[in-house]
Amino acid sequence: MEDVFDDRRDDILKALVEEHIRTGEPVSSRAVLDATGLGVSGATIRNDLAALERDGYAVQPHTSAGRVPTSKAYRYYVDHLGPTRLRVATQNRIAGFFSSVQLELGRLLKATADLLSEMTHFPAVAVTSGPIGEQVRAFNVVQLAANTALLVVVTNSGRVCQELVRFQAPVTATELDRVEERVGQAVVGCDLGAEVMPTPSDVDPHLRPVVKEVVEALRKAETRSADLYVGGTHQMASVWDNLNTVQRVLEVLEGEARMLEILARSPGTSIQLASELGLAEDTDLAVVSSSVPGSGVQGRVGVIGPMRMDYKKVISTVEGVSRELGDRMGS
Amino acid sequence: MEDVFDDRRDDILKALVEEHIRTGEPVSSRAVLDATGLGVSGATIRNDLAALERDGYAVQPHTSAGRVPTSKAYRYYVDHLGPTRLRVATQNRIAGFFSSVQLELGRLLKATADLLSEMTHFPAVAVTSGPIGEQVRAFNVVQLAANTALLVVVTNSGRVCQELVRFQAPVTATELDRVEERVGQAVVGCDLGAEVMPTPSDVDPHLRPVVKEVVEALRKAETRSADLYVGGTHQMASVWDNLNTVQRVLEVLEGEARMLEILARSPGTSIQLASELGLAEDTDLAVVSSSVPGSGVQGRVGVIGPMRMDYKKVISTVEGVSRELGDRMGS
DNA sequence: CTTATCACTCTCCATGGTCGAGCGCTAACC
DNA sequence: GGTTAGCGCTCGACCATGGAGAGTGATAAG
Secondary structure, rough: OOOOOHHHHHHHHHHHHHHHHOOOOEEHHHHHHHHHOOOOOOHHHHHHHHHHHOOEEOOOOOOOOOOOEOOHHHHHHHOOOOOOOOOOHHHHHHHHHHHOOOHHHHHHHHHHHHHHHHHHOOOOEEEEEEEOEEEEEEEEEEEEEOOEEEEEEEOOOOOEEEEEOOOOOOHHHHHHHHHHHHHHHOOOOOOOOOOOOOOOOOOHHHHHHHHHHHHHHHHHHHHHOOOEEEHHHHHHHHHOOHHHHHHHHHHHHHOOOHHHHHHHOOOEEEEEEHHHHOOOOOOEEEEEEEEEEEOOOOEEEEEEOOOOOOHHHHHHHHHHHHHHHHHHHHO | OOOOHHHHHHHHHHHHHHHHHHHOHHHHHHHHHHHHHHHOHHHHHHHHHHHHHHOOOOEEOOOOOOOEEEEEHHHHHOOOOOOOOHHHHHHHHHHHHHHOOOOOOOHHHHHOOOHHHHHHOOOOOEEEEEOOOOOOEEEEEEEEEHHHHEEEEEEEEOOOEEEEEOOOOOOOOOHHHHHHHHHHHHOOOEEOOOOOOOOOOOOHHHHHHHHHHHHEEEHHHHHOOOOEHHHHHHHHHOOOOOOOHHHHHHHHHHHHHHHHHHHHHOEEEEEEEHHHOOOOOOOOOOOEEEEEEEEEEEEEEEEEEEEOOHHHHHHHHHHHHHHHHHHHHHH
């Protein structure tokens, strides 16, 4: 599967991708020549390009047009990117943002997505993921009506989970208070997602169903404990010139489950291309995301842009924002 | 300002708008003739159309093309719409949705926006607005770090407000508990937005600054207590055929403040056109929204679509969803 | 394996001509 | 006065044509 390249092939592939990123046009042998500074003739380049095409790294829109790199070429390119460095000015801007912003988790992540979007000019996302490693800090049951209540759980990272509980039979305020206290004792301080007391024995028998319903709701709240924040969607109109692609991107961003799955991948920084996300091969889309380091919440931030983006810049920005966000949340 | 029309002018204007809604093309005198069933000749229609153009109700893309209605024409048209009636099947679908859905306020509104979007095929929004008429049901201060805490307020309608508090000096857990209890006593059961106790006299003097900071945060939480939920943005790609318009719509949807302002208008149902929202006159955009009736939260739901939409259908759907949502929240 | 050369292919764009839709105008009509 | 019939005019949509330019692939020689 893995094709082996000599140095020149490698240079040419790199130039092909970079020129295409720069211009958006099919890349001619001449352009590759100028970009690489290779001391060979156009014909040689053309031979190599033809070989690359045979191997699936490039296509021609038509005979006698230049080459356009395929996803495979982009994949190779990003896999062989050198290390990236964040420009100091950019770094400062990010640090400035996080030192001045004063928001609770949800709004902080939304603001982070907005920042990332503004800096990269692509739509951006931020998520908190999974209940791993979080502890319950506060637990409340708030009665809304005779037979409905709202469960509110706050974790040590500042995440607030809500869940509606509907009781089979009406419950009085005092009864509910007792249930709240009893369940609260059991869960506050514990890990989120830990097994909650199986049998509440020391409670009025006729309140047992209520406790059970509350505990069930709590478990439900825990399982769906991942929030997605999206920012800068309006950037799309200048990023893609094609309504179909815009629609696909909007669908991805709106499909919360799908987006969370995309972002649930490996720790560290990852680059995923449309074809690797189960999208149509020809969808011009790449997701660059990075996990937020640090003790607390498992989170991830990223951007969603076209395949032809300035990866070095974007990667360093995403990682920079991610790092600073981690520092911020750790404090 | 208000032009006076005889019956025929009125019919023609109505036909002009409806034909344009139907086809999206400039409307010819012939098309008006067929649509109205008026027993007059084309020349007469043309005279009237020319008059309408003079009065600013229509424009020609070029000499010898049909007429396209202007915003002014649409405004006139929607102001003179007859009463709308919801189809029974649609009504049932809405009722079915609300009787089966089991979510807390935030997710309920998100789901409502999604429903509305799916039914109308336009992007949809739902908001809770202002603190008017809401009472505080629960009040919590959750410590996140030595000098930071999270304020969580739950209202009787099930809305959860959060606000981060950063203290000047570190605070111990027991101290914070006392502050929580003290402030809680003062605000639970009171109207949200009511003046909160000006001077806490019966509290340790060295805790006073902490109380003050908590109260300040509480007030801040109250003032920004309006949440915006958006659904079905991916519909945009099939609604508008123009990236610029899509971008403008995305900007409107993302500009939370702007969107809330748009939706903060008069009670009942309203239709607002781009030109009336401070957007470029030529932006093809209309917002149909309706306030959620009922005792509880002041809310509003709506859709954002092109000017040429089937207003009767959309209005009845928006109102239907709004009504059912009101019923649901009232219970 | 690399290079120079050349014919070939394909897109892009400007040109020009035809067609038809749909208007405005004018003069006649009720 | 409002309404009508008729006619000429205008303009965009569509299509075929052809030339220019870009860039390739192939071939044959170094």
